[in-house]
Structures are given as structure tokens and as C-alpha cells.
Amino acid sequence: MDAHGLGLVECTLIDPRETWPLRQAVLRPHETEDEMDWAGDALATTFHVGxxxxxxxxxxxxxxKEARPGRHDAHAYRLRGMATSPEARGTGVGGALLRHVLDACRERGATELWCNARETASGFYVRFAFETLEGPFELPGTGPHFLMRHLFDR
Ligand SMILES: CC(C)(COP(=O)(O)OP(=O)(O)OC[C@H]1O[C@@H](n2cnc3c(N)ncnc32)[C@H](O)[C@@H]1OP(=O)(O)O)[C@@H](O)C(=O)NCCC(=O)NCCS
Structure with missing residues (x-):
């Protein structure tokens, strides 16, 4: 796809380390890049899209591959670390990336994709058929969130 001046944009699986700079700059500016190595990043059931x-x-x-808190769904996936660089925002690139993640989850037989969505980003997820299950609740360092999920047809 060509996202408004960004040139050709390709969504593809990437190495966990390749997420670190954007994770740190966009989502965790109060932390260091070394702290971007999150639990579960290297598991074979985890995948990262860039x-x-x-x-x-x-x-x-x-x-x-992780069930919602208090649930035991072995086929649920959790979305984390969703971010677009400030210069690329509003060009459709985040949406293209989320569609890629949704397609990849569907291919893996996912029942749902859930996330703790920042209140400021919840409208973005609504556009991709996420529903709000809980919230708002506060997460340390990153403000108010909603628990949201996209349910896959099975
Ligand atoms: C949220 C974020 C990932 C969206 O990425 P993006 O590349 O700007 O999104 P897109 O340009 O692909 O937008 C896709 C659609 O969602 C809408 N949208 C984007 N951000 C939105 C927001 N914060 N609230 C409501 N709608 C939003 C766009 O208007 C567009 O709608 P359209 O298809 O009707 O035109 C990006 O703004 C971001 O990185 N924000 C800061 C970090 C963050 O909050 N991440 C989410 C943590 S839960």
C-alpha cells in the first residue's frame, strides 16, 4: 500500500528487537530501550508485526497467545505495543498493521484478540470491530485504559 507520502508500506513479521525503538519512543518514553524486552516476546506462540x-x-x-485475566481460553491472543511513529500517524498505516495482526490471528485459529487499550486510542480499535468489555481503569505510568476485544467468527 502507499500511505499518503510514506511510499510503499509493507506489513511483515519482524524480530522482537525491531519493536524496541518505537515501543520506547511512543509508548514508554519514561523507560529505557533495555526495558522494552517484554515477558513473552520470544515465545514461539508470539508474533510481532512491523x-x-x-x-x-x-x-x-x-x-x-494469552487468555484475558481470569479466563482459560487457550486460543485467545493479546495485542500489546501497538504504535505508529508520530510522522506516519493518520495515514492508514496503523490500520493496515492492525488488519495484518487480525489476519495472522485468524490464520492461527484465534477466538479473540484482546487488549488493554489506552482511552485515547479506544476509538481506533472500535473502527476495527473491537468492543469494550471493562473500564476505564488506570494502569501505572500509562493512564486510563479499557479492556477491549475483537471476536473472530468460528
Ligand atoms: C493509535 C495509533 C496506533 C493509530 O495509528 P495510525 O497509524 O495513526 O492510525 P490510522 O491512520 O491507520 O487510522 C485508522 C483509522 O482509525 C482512526 N483513528 C486513528 N487513531 C485514532 C484515535 N486515537 N481515536 C479514534 N480514531 C482513530 C483514523 O481516523 C482512521 O479512521 P478511518 O479509517 O475512518 O479514516 C497511533 O495514533 C499511535 O501510535 N498512538 C500513540 C500510541 C498509542 O496510543 N497506541 C495504542 C496503545 S493501546
Whole structure:
């Protein structure tokens, strides 16, 4: 796809380390890049998607095979670390990346993709058929969130 001046944008699986710069800059500016190595990142059931434009990673998102808190769904996936670089926002790149994550979850037989969505981003997820299950609740360091999920047809 060509996202408004970004040139050709390709969504593809990336190495966990490739998510670190955007994770830190966009989502955790109060932490260091070394702290971006999150639990479960290296598991075989986890996958990381990057949107690449001109060789640069301009958006990221990671999916972990993990049930919602208090649930035991062995086929649920959790979305974390969804971010678009400030320069690339509003061009459709985050949406393209999320569609790629949703397709990859569906291919893996996922029942649902859930996330703790920042209140400021919840409208973004609504556009991709996520529903709100709980919230708002406060998460340390990152403000108010909603528990949201996209349910897959089975
Ligand atoms: C949320 C975020 C990932 C969206 O990425 P993006 O590349 O700007 O999104 P897109 O341009 O692909 O937008 C896709 C659609 O969602 C809408 N949208 C984007 N951000 C939105 C927001 N915060 N609230 C409501 N709608 C939003 C767009 O208007 C667009 O709608 P359209 O298809 O009707 O035109 C990006 O703004 C971001 O990185 N924000 C800071 C970090 C963050 O909050 N991440 C989420 C943590 S839970």
C-alpha cells in the first residue's frame, strides 16, 4: 500500500528487537530501550508485526497467545505495543498493521484478540470491530485504559 507520502508500506513479521525503538519512543518514553524486552516476546506462540516504509519500521504491534485475566481460553491472543511513529500517524498505516495482526490471528485459529487499550486510542480499535468489555481503569505510568476485544467468527 502507499500511505499518503510514506511510499510503499509493507506489513511483515519482524524480530522482537525491531519493536524496541518505537515501543520506547511512543509508548514508554519514561523507560529505557533495555526495558522494552517484554515477558513473552520470544515465545514461539508470539508474533510481532512491523509496517516498513523505505526500510524504516513506522508502526508496530505484537500478539501473544494469552487468555484475558481470569479466563482459560487457550486460543485467545493479546495485542500489546501497538504504535505508529508520530510522522506516519493518520495515514492508514496503523490500520493496515492492525488488519495484518487480525489476519495472522485468524490464520492461527484465534477466538479473540484482546487488549488493554489506552482511552485515547479506544476509538481506533472500535473502527476495527473491537468492543469494550471493562473500564476505564488506570494502569501505572500509562493512564486510563479499557479492556477491549475483537471476536473472530468460528
Ligand atoms: C493509535 C495509533 C496506533 C493509530 O495509528 P495510525 O497509524 O495513526 O492510525 P490510522 O491512520 O491507520 O487510522 C485508522 C483509522 O482509525 C482512526 N483513528 C486513528 N487513531 C485514532 C484515535 N486515537 N481515536 C479514534 N480514531 C482513530 C483514523 O481516523 C482512521 O479512521 P478511518 O479509517 O475512518 O479514516 C497511533 O495514533 C499511535 O501510535 N498512538 C500513540 C500510541 C498509542 O496510543 N497506541 C495504542 C496503545 S493501546
Amino acid at each position: 509496517a516498513l516504509a523505505g526500510g524504516l519500521v513506522v508502526a508496530i504491534g505484537s500478539a501473544y
